[in-house]
Amino acid sequence: MIFNGFWLNLALSFVDLISSDKPVFVVIPVFNDWESCQLLLEAIRRKTKPAFFSGLTFCWVNDGSSEQAPPGLLRTDGQDFVVDLTRNVGHQKAIALGIAYVSKYFPGHAILVMDADGEDRPDHLERLVAAGLEENKIVFARRTKRHEGILFQSFYRIYKLVFRLLTGKRIAFGNFSYIPENQTVKVAHVSEIWNHFSGGIIKSRIPYTSIPLERGKRLAGQSKMNFTNLVLHGLSAVAVHADTMAVRLMLFCAFLVAVSSLSIAAVAAVKFFTPFASPGWATTVVTGFASIIMQSFLVSLLLLFVVLMYRTQKLFIPAKDYSDYISRIIKG
Secondary structure, three states: OOOOHHHHHHHHHHHHHHHHHOOEEEEEEEOOOHHHHHHHHHHHHHHOOHHHHHOEEEEEEEOOOOOOOOHHHOOOOOOOEEEEEOOOOOHHHHHHHHHHHHHHHOOOOOEEEOOOOOOOOHHHHHHHHHHHHHHOOEEEEEEOOOOOOHHHHHHHHHHHHHHHHHHOOOOOEEEEEEEOOOOHHHHHOOHHHHOOHHHHHHHHOOOEEEEEEOOOOOOOOOOOOOHHHHHHHHHHHHHOOHHHHHHHHHHHHHHHHHHHHHHHHHHHHHHHHOOOOOOOHHHHHHHHHHHHHHHHHHHHHHHHHHHHHHHHOOOOOHHHHHHHHEEEEEEO
16 A cells, blocks of 8 residues: 555654654664664664654664674663674574564564665655554565666565465565554564564464565675575575465375376276377376376375474464573663
8 A cells, every 4th residue: 555645644643643652663683784783773863753763762683793782873861772682593583582572571562673784764664654553554565676686586586476376375575564562462472473574474364564665775784695595584484384385285286196197097098999009108108197196195295294293393482482592681
């Protein structure tokens, strides 16, 4: 949904009113990217209204960085803080831990989730909050323009296609989002956000929407996300829907078994009731289809065990298990 005219101005006025007396927490995972963090903080200060900026509380989730957060990052009034993790867990898990901490100690406050590199543009924060207040749903930034190369964008399109084929759902957004105050505790109890934040929200059936926003450019340094990590990130999104994916693949295997069985019957009919079969042809074709049937059966059996294991294993719930990964809280 695109907000414009009267409704956008009204929603933005609500943002000013709320931010003045009820802080919105901004959860930002960081791994050795403190220079970008300082530039991001300054950009948010410049590109948002003063009342809006003063109503933001920054929760920097230090994802096992070897470098310490610079002293000037935290405002001296104690409003901002750094959540130091015991080890590097990856930015998806860091987001889950940040959300869990905020929902535990600051219940009833909305949360903004964004990356530290500046690709989530600061001037879009107010639009996300306005859309969240208007819809009373989780609001994601749906990317309308990206600045990556052709190779990355090609693989991203493949990822979205594979995700839809395996899960039956669309995904066109990442971490940049707004979580309304009445949804933060629910999100913290969604076990799937531990592996993939946006994929977990899709799986959870918590109401969400998205608005079209252009992606920004990195503020400083180089991305820590290499090609391998990008592939693993995409696989994590699919893995969140492991049970749905397994069922869809089992149905596909059943389709292959049915087609192969009908093909074997057709080959047998040609072999025994027509003069067109050449010597050895029927045996070769039947052997091929029998191999497809056997492999489909074995894959289906494996997928069945995957579903059963997925449904019986103990799930990690961020709201309950977050404390094992937090070493200390640093305030300004």
